[in-house]
Amino acid sequence: MRRDLALDASPTLAAPLRFFLNAPAFGLLAAALLCYAGPSAFESRWSPFTLAATHLLTLGVFASVMMGALIQILPVVAGVRLASARTSATGIHALLTAGTVALASAFIASEPELFSVAALACGAAVLWFVAACLLGLNGTGARGARGVLDIVSAIRLALAALTGTVALGAVLAVSLAHPIALPAVALTDMHLTWGLAGWIGLLTAGVAYQVIPMFQVTEPYPRPLARLFAPILFAAIVAGSPAIAGSSLLRPLIARSLAGLPFFAYIVFAVVTLVLLHGRKRESADATTLYWRTSMASVIGGAMLWAAGRTIDSPSLDVALGVMLLAGAIQSAISGMLYKIVPFLLWYHLQAALDMRSPLVPKVKAILPDTRARAQYWAHLCALALLLAACALPDALARPAALALGVSNAWLGVNMARALRLYLSVKRELVSVRASGAQL
Numbered sequence: 001m002r003r004d005l006a007l008d009a010s011p012t013l014a015a016p017l018r019f020f021l022n023a024p025a026f027g028l029l030a031a032a033l034l035c036y037a038g039p040s041a042f043e044s045r046w047s048p049f050t051l052a053a054t055h056l057l058t059l060g061v062f063a064s065v066m067m068g069a070l071i072q073i074l075p076v077v078a079g080v081r082l083a084s085a086r087t088s089a090t091g092i093h094a095l096l097t098a099g100t101v102a103l104a105s106a107f108i109a110s111e112p113e114l115f116s117v118a119a120l121a122c123g124a125a126v127l128w129f130v131a132a133c134l135l136g137l138n139g140t141g142a143r144g145a146r147g148v149l150d151i152v153s154a155i156r157l158a159l160a161a162l163t164g165t166v167a168l169g170a171v172l173a174v175s176l177a178h179p180i181a182l183p184a185v186a187l188t189d190m191h192l193t194w195g196l197a198g199w200i201g202l203l204t205a206g207v208a209y210q211v212i213p214m215f216q217v218t219e220p221y222p223r224p225l226a227r228l229f230a231p232i233l234f235a236a237i238v239a240g241s242p243a244i245a246g247s248s249l250l251r252p253l254i255a256r257s258l259a260g261l262p263f264f265a266y267i268v269f270a271v272v273t274l275v276l277l278h279g280r281k282r283e284s285a286d287a288t289t290l291y292w293r294t295s296m297a298s299v300i301g302g303a304m305l306w307a308a309g310r311t312i313d314s315p316s317l318d319v320a321l322g323v324m325l326l327a328g329a330i331q332s333a334i335s336g337m338l339y340k341i342v343p344f345l346l347w348y349h350l351q352a353a354l355d356m357r358s359p360l361v362p363k364v365k366a367i368l369p370d371t372r373a374r375a376q377y378w379a380h381l382c383a384l385a386l387l388l389a390a391c392a393l394p395d396a397l398a399r400p401a402a403l404a405l406g407v408s409n410a411w412l413g414v415n416m417a418r419a420l421r422l423y424l425s426v427k428r429e430l431v432s433v434r435a436s437g438a439q440l
């Protein structure tokens with residue numbers, strides 16, 4: 001089922017774009033931090049530099065892009081208007097950006113006060129965002145096509161997971177600011193699961209239901225998967241949380257099975273997505289296709305690393321799992337989405353300003369050519385390979401891997417900046433031509 005888009009309901013361009021522009025900036029900061037830390041960042045998941053870089057990615061890159069995508073998608077796809085969209089976008093973005101910087105600084109400096117500042121800023125940003133989304137969802141209701149309701153269901157559950165993620169993160173941050181006896185490892189593992197498998201994973205799936213068929217020209221996701229994946233996965237995360245927390249009430253086999261349920265669910269989603277991409281109606285694979293394939297392959301690879309980690313006690317294996325999921329699965333999917341959403345939005349807002357077609361407005365593919373995107377994709381793939389190798393050989397490869405990650409993110413930023421510069425140039429030209437009374 002193809003879903004119609006209500007493009008006239010789009011928010012102002014600045015609302016989602018400010019979030020998208022965070023991605024290359026914070027990705028570059030994470031790379032710089034890893035380069036400064038060197039091998040120590042790859043030796044343990046508990047290294048302060050590893051924790052700081054992880055949150056620069058999860059908050060500064062992933063959460064920023066996901067929030068921006070929701071601000072754009074909810075009104076256009078589901079007919080849901082966010083409460084005070086322009087004001088909310090500005091405030092949420094400022095709080096999230098400041099909170100992310102404060103949290104990374106807190107890990108590096110081991111400064112208790114900064115953990116409190118980060119918890120307040122990030123907590124306020126997320127609560128504001130969730131409230132704005134839920135007010136919109138409950139106030140206007142989603143348009144009733146079945147495919148749209150599947151997307152909205154995934155979004156609702158992702159927002160619930162985000163709330164749980166931030167609550168757990170706030171507890172951990174407060175415990176670092178004010179020494180409190182808490183099961184830190186268990187809470188951290190739950191925080192990771194609710195954040196990656198719940199918030200980011202569920203929202204990525206919900207967005208994929210729309211953008212994979214739309215931009216990749218594939219068949220829609222099978223109806224049973226689109227309808228059941230999000231609620232089953234959410235239930236699996238809830239059921240598996242006691243096992244993740246190391247509950248002594250569960251037998252070891254049951255605990256391992258429950259903890260592995262989210263990975264099994266994502267393997268199914270990844271395989272279905274790869275099958276859809278294989279059967280796409282366009283023969284040549286563009287950069288976004290390559291990014292989605294890499295993302296889904298990384299999901300499967302991450303599941304294999306997780307399974308290996310149940311039998312092999314190795315800190316480097318834990319770090320490799322984090323690299324596979326963060327840089328491989330999530331950042332790949334997000335980069336692929338950016339290469340479709342950003343040029344489309346720039347084109348649409350140029351076209352909407354005219355109320356008519358004009359040769360002055362470039363085509364979507366000319367705003368951010370695929371040749372540039374593909375070149376950056378190969379830089380990303382090289383960085384991913386080096387990051388994984390650095391987990392095994394940190395002394396030799398830690399800094400080359402960090403430099404490669406920095407190059408990849410800087411390249412993404414340059415591509416987005418060139419697209420934005422073209423948009424501003426064409427916009428000025430349109431204003432000039434209109435003022436002169438010439439034919440558009």
